[in-house]
Amino acid sequence: MPIITLTTDFGWKDPYVGAVKGAIYKELEGITIVDISHEVAPFNIAEAAYIIKNAYHSFPDGTIHIIGVDAEHTPENKHVAVLLNSHYFICADNGVLALIMSKLRPEKLVEINIHDRISSNFTTLDAFVQTACHIARGGTLEVVGKPINRIRAIHGVIPKIADSKNVIHGQVIYIDNYGNSVTNITKEIFDEIGKGRKFEISARNERFNKIFHRYSDLINFNDKENKRDVDGKGLVLFNSSDHLELATYKSNPLTVGSASTLFGLQINAPVIITFVES
Known part of the structure; x- marks a missing residue:
């Protein structure tokens, strides 16, 4: 079973990191969860982009990376799942993958569309966890989302x-x-x-x-x-x-x-x- 990593701006004081891990363990007993960082400055997309860019490639191919930074689901902040460089990334479409994607083309890219099946407003706990567990079981991205051609870039990540x-x-x-x-x-x-x-x-x-x-x-x-x-x-x-x-x-x-x-x-x-x- 693949590894699931977590990169968030939750910090350690609040219950959010534990809640996300608990939700994953409920779905997948015996899964390995690795904390990359929970000390990203709140809503700092560029900082999260730098951290995930320089950590993900140390993990085995097939690893699933949840990025919970500025992740509230809104009409302007959609959720995406990406297969890129043999790794899966689940995050908001807010430019957080810009550093990685500046030189690489995604193998698959979908906009997650399972939110109507979930009754929670904690997006990392619900849509991201459900998507990650689906992939970990061997599921395809097309089941949890519709294919799209591009995702957003953000100012400041690329000079x-x-x-x-x-x-x-x-x-x-x-x-x-x-x-x-x-x-x-x-x-x-x-x-x-x-x-x-x-x-x-x-x-x-x-x-x-x-x-x-x-x-x-x-x-x-x-x-x-x-x-x-x-x-x-x-x-x-x-x-x-x-x-x-x-x-x-x-x-x-x-x-x-x-x-x-x-x-x-x-x-x-x-x-x-x-x-x-x-």
Whole structure:
């Protein structure tokens, strides 16, 4: 039986995560449920998109991913089920899959239409759970929805490229546990537009013209340890997910500070890369 994962903005205080899991276990005894994250900022679609993009491919093909972020079912926020890259995604049609679908085409895509058979207003508990359990039993998407051709994209998930091809307009889409500010600019986009040219990265009052490979590359290990003075110094690198990240060395937003606190690089803060001819 396939795995079902959960990514939501429910947090841990309220009963919602437990209720969703209980509803799944009622339907499928012995199913494996994995929590990817329940700490997505409320209604933050870009943050959810970043998290699911960088987690789903670690699971086996056939895994079913429930994404319960901004998921209330309305005429403008329909529910969809997608077979993409051999994984199933069940979510609202609110753009949350934009990061994944930017380079991939769905194998199947349906608008879920079983809501009239369910008498609850907790959409993740009802329509999403019923759809996930149907798929886990070997059911097809066509039984729970009608085929559609496309789903929505959202502003902010994909960076904008200037017509001149000299500037990338990005923004911070995620703050990690260390306070590092992760942008929507990927290494692929940087290499494609930059073509090896010199560059300047501007983020609020900060300017950078070098991208490091690792956090520790900021250190000159030839200096004595008490002479290094690197704690809190800013740096830029492509993180393990190949997203451009602005960080400080050994940051901690609760003590010494971090890129998000020291530089003011919170969610949606603009990050601009300007390329210059060599």
